[in-house]
Amino acid sequence: VSDPRHVLLVGLPGSGKTTVAPLLAERLGWRSVDIDDEVERRLGMPVAQAFTDLGEPRFRAEERVAAEVALAAADPVVIAAGGGLIAQRGAIELLQRRAMVVCLDAPDAELAARVGSGEGRPLLGATPGVSLHHLRAQRSASHDQALLYVATAGRTPTEVAEAIAATLNTAVRVGTARPYLVHVRAAAVDEIGSYLPPSARRVVVIADEAVGAVADALAVRLRGRDRTAVVLAIPGGEPAKQWAVAGRLLERCSDAGLDRDDCIVAVGGGSIGDVAGLVAATYMRGVAWVVVPTTLLAMADSAVGGKTAVNLRRGKNLAGVFWQPRAVVCDPSLLAGLPERSFRSAFAEVVKSSMVGGGHVAEVVDRRLEAALGRDPEALTELIRACCTLKAEVVGGDERELGRRAILNYGHTVGHAVEALTGLGTGLDHGEAVAFGMRAAGALSVVEADCPAGDIAHQDALLDACGLTQRPRVSAAEVAAQLGSDKKARAGVARWVLLRRRGDPVTGIVAEPGAVRTAISAALAA
Numbered sequence: 226v227s228d229p230r231h232v233l234l235v236g237l238p239g240s241g242k243t244t245v246a247p248l249l250a251e252r253l254g255w256r257s258v259d260i261d262d263e264v265e266r267r268l269g270m271p272v273a274q275a276f277t278d279l280g281e282p283r284f285r286a287e288e289r290v291a292a293e294v295a296l297a298a299a300d301p302v303v304i305a306a307g308g309g310l311i312a313q314r315g316a317i318e319l320l321q322r323r324a325m326v327v328c329l330d331a332p333d334a335e336l337a338a339r340v341g342s343g344e345g346r347p348l349l350g351a352t353p354g355v356s357l358h359h360l361r362a363q364r365s366a367s368h369d370q371a372l373l374y375v376a377t378a379g380r381t382p383t384e385v386a387e388a389i390a391a392t393l394n395t396a397v398r399v400g401t402a403r404p405y406l407v408h409v410r411a412a413a414v415d416e417i418g419s420y421l422p423p424s425a426r427r428v429v430v431i432a433d434e435a436v437g438a439v440a441d442a443l444a445v446r447l448r449g450r451d452r453t454a455v456v457l458a459i460p461g462g463e464p465a466k467q468w469a470v471a472g473r474l475l476e477r478c479s480d481a482g483l484d485r486d487d488c489i490v491a492v493g494g495g496s497i498g499d500v501a502g503l504v505a506a507t508y509m510r511g512v513a514w515v516v517v518p519t520t521l522l523a524m525a526d527s528a529v530g531g532k533t534a535v536n537l538r539r540g541k542n543l544a545g546v547f548w549q550p551r552a553v554v555c556d557p558s559l560l561a562g563l564p565e566r567s568f569r570s571a572f573a574e575v576v577k578s579s580m581v582g583g584g585h586v587a588e589v590v591d592r593r594l595e596a597a598l599g600r601d602p603e604a605l606t607e608l609i610r611a612c613c614t615l616k617a618e619v620v621g622g623d624e625r626e627l628g629r630r631a632i633l634n635y636g637h638t639v640g641h642a643v644e645a646l647t648g649l650g651t652g653l654d655h656g657e658a659v660a661f662g663m664r665a666a667g668a669l670s671v672v673e674a675d676c677p678a679g680d681i682a683h684q685d686a687l688l689d690a691c692g693l694t695q696r697p698r699v700s701a702a703e704v705a706a707q708l709g710s711d712k713k714a715r716a717g718v719a720r721w722v723l724l725r726r727r728g729d730p731v732t733g734i735v736a737e738p739g740a741v742r743t744a745i746s747a748a749l750a751a
């Protein structure tokens with residue numbers, strides 16, 4: 226994870242922040258700073274004495290200054306936060322922008338045993354057990370905002386540091402208003418408990434029945450002393466994306482007693498993510514949700530970005546909201562049973578990412594495409610991570626698609642028109658239609674945006690290599706006529722995403738109608 230540069234460890238007294246910080250820093254090759262030590266240095270006295278001699282407000286002010294100094298460092302730092310830092314109203318949101326907040330935790334009894342008499346810990350008083358219980362209640366809302374929750378019971382500090390380092394080294398951070406991590410690695414689902422807010426006592430897993438076994442195993446992992454989990458399995462695909470299905474799922478969440486601190490987990494492809502996300506966004510005006518994508522399309526594209534939707538009679542995704550998940554868990558081993566057509570078709574979005582993103586994602590796609598097509602797990606992991614990194618970067622800068630996020634619609638103008646013409650669920654599938662749309666948008670880019678023909682020839686060769694060579698049985702005129710009905714058209718005129726070259730997309734282009742028909746004909750004939 227590259228941005229932001231710092232890690233901030235938070236947690237109740239005894240959770241291990243001070244011990245783990247230097248161990249984690251060592252593994253990441255960073256520096257570590259302990260805020261309590263800094264405050265002691267600044268004030269020239271131990272924390273407990275500062276509390277009694279100077280009072281809590283003064284101590285907290287010093288704590289804030291020390292944290293600001295640490296966060297301003299140019300080199301990456303692991304910071305062990307004083308507990309009071311995040312207890313301050315609104316502090317967690319500020320800290321999240323500058324650092325990845327990781328919460329360490331253990332049951333109260335274990336924390337109490339670790340802190341012993343509570344000596345040197347002014348907040349714990351004479352009865353640490355009771356005080357811990359209160360502190361937990363006070364700080365739970367802040368702790369719930371962390372990017373990662375690490376259970377430390379039964380683990381040595383070194384094991385904890387190693388687990389955090391392994392997670393951070395393989396995750397992608399999405400810098401939305403409330404940031405979250407996309408975990409991309411084999412067996413990432415085994416750690417599902419670390420991605421859910423600790424306050425979530427009830428979990429509803431909304432799953433595609435095709436991956437019911439994955440959902441059941443996940444629910445078993447989630448259930449514990451303080452947590453229940455129920456699985457609601459429904460048929461996946463477009464039939465899941467209906468208002469009526471969302472309504473039934475909402476009733477089931479209510480039957481399960483889900484409340485505002487609880488959590489929904491979506492397990493399935495883009496269709497389940499879209500409907501489960503809408504349920505999470507609307508249940509009690511919004512509860513936390515975590516996505517576990519099980520198709521390549523969902524891992525490389527749809528699970529990141531918080532777009533949720535159901536279809537209406539007149540078209541796809543016509544009713545929905547933006548609601549970002551708390552975490553996305555991409556475990557490429559879940560793709561093992563995915564049918565070949567769905568697998569291949571997702572490469573349209575992968576090639577698209579490389580064409581609009583350029584740079585790193587283009588390099589990874591060019592180097593790893595062949596191995597990934599052969600389902601090599603490491604190549605798939607690298608490819609998914611590169612696509613998620615691009616999507617995170619784009620979505621983080623434009624959460625609600627008011628500007629740059631539209632670049633991700635490259636190829637979709639014609640793609641959607643083809644899907645509408647050939648009927649949803651018949652003819653070309655979504656990826657095949659987008660691949661065709663990219664060929665048309667590519668041909669148009671050469672004419673309308675001076676894109677080098679070689680870049681588009683390369684794009685088309687990549688699509689060929691993926692077996693995405695399907696052409697719709699429609700005429701160029703029919704496709705052109707359909708373009709004006711697209712959701713993203715304005716006043717019946719399509720707005721194109723074109724390429725000035727690979728990695729340099731331009732949005733909102735109104736193209737000359739003759740050039741549009743020629744480009745579509747070229748794509749049909751190729």
Ligand SMILES: NC(=O)c1ccc[n+]([C@@H]2O[C@H](COP(=O)([O-])OP(=O)(O)OC[C@H]3O[C@@H](n4cnc5c(N)ncnc54)[C@H](O)[C@@H]3O)[C@@H](O)[C@H]2O)c1
Nearest residue numbers: 435461462494495496497519520522523527532559562563
């Ligand atoms: N929210 C977004 O940003 C976004 C982006 C792109 C696409 N989408 C939406 O995503 C949907 C398409 O998603 P998709 O391509 O993931 O397909 P999907 O969810 O429709 O699933 C396709 C089929 O694969 C099955 N399946 C899922 N996982 C499987 C597995 N691991 N093994 C075997 N079978 C499995 C499903 O049951 C279904 O029959 C569309 O509705 C599209 O609108 C959303």
